[in-house]
Amino acid sequence: MDRGDSRTRFANVVIPHLDDAYGLARWVTGNRADAEDVVQEACLRAFRGIGGFTGGNGRAWVLTIVRNAAYDWLRKNRSPTVVHVDDLEAVERMHLTDDATPAGDNPEAALIARADEAKLEAAIASLPAVFRETLVLRDVQGLDYREIATITGVPMGTVMSRLARARGRVIAMLGADK
């Protein structure tokens, strides 16, 4: 593919998903300036790799690249304790029901429903990276399980358990907040 074709494909495939790309990068890195660097790096990779895009789900393709660029960035710029992508076993094994909220008090749902932006942000930001990205891809960006599995490179079952854990934790944090 020559450069002219690459540019056209890039413009058609990548640029329409720039907001989604930025949104994901922002949630993974936790701030806007870093997210811009990540998106720029990801777009450079996407531009170089556009010949390898065989059609299909352009958004998932772009977000996969953004995710990888974001984690590379985190590895380079953050202490390893913040990122656990390579050593997830421990996180995955954590007993799900530990996060569970006591049953039977519906006022909690009302409390969660009223949580303001700052509280929501703080609760989501406190999640381990892989839980956070799964929750954000699902509930902020509206992707389905299959797309999330593609982007994060894990089986659907893992997506399901990460999502359940992520929600359980955020619910526990918001519900306990008086």
Add this chain to the structure above:
Amino acid sequence: MTMTENDRLLLNAYVDGELDSAHLLEFERRLADDSALADERARIEALRGAMRERLPRETASPALRRRVAALARPRPFATNWRAGWAAMAASVAVAFAAGSLATFVAIGPGNREPVSELLVASHMRAMMASQTVDVASSDRHTVKPWFNGKLPQSPRVVDLAAQGFPLVGGRIDVIGRTPAPTLVYRIRQHVISLTALPASLRASGAIRPIDGYNVVEWTDGPLAYWAVSDLAAPELGNFAKAFRAGAAEP
């Protein structure tokens, strides 16, 4: 009743509309009976609602957008994007405010679409295909006969290699419902699609660039020629001039 890990997964999948129909029925039945499950469902829904309503939709800043768009543009614009864009915008305004006619064609009953829109779409489609042409040849004596066998009217095929626009080949686009011969020329890394349509497919108005593609149109006897490219407007104007000059020769 205590909730198992599996219940939680099912509940989340249920809320997300990801349960298949086999599990769905059974799960809904359980949801009706199990208050712990129903309470947790209410909390998950509350969280989803709060996230949807309260978290701001993140958008890429204009500065980021510009930097990324620069990747998709030819070098001159990439190195000095602001200046390049301003200059291009200005030249487009000058070149096109002057007199082109924007054109609408009835494509089907009650469906009117600007021809330039359709042509840009055809051009984009061709650019995304593995080949931009159906007949690949820089020899006009190969390209013209190829059209002769397929369309009632074949366009003039002009050799513009000397002017810096080598012929790549030809293809047939369908514009609305009109099969139209399209010649493909190249300059540097830019591709120009030149489509010939009946001159009757014209109307009044100015032709504007669409999604970064410039469009130039002129008529020659019974045919209207439309050139579409991501080439800067002045250069596309030069191409049109060269083609018309070449076509005028016997």
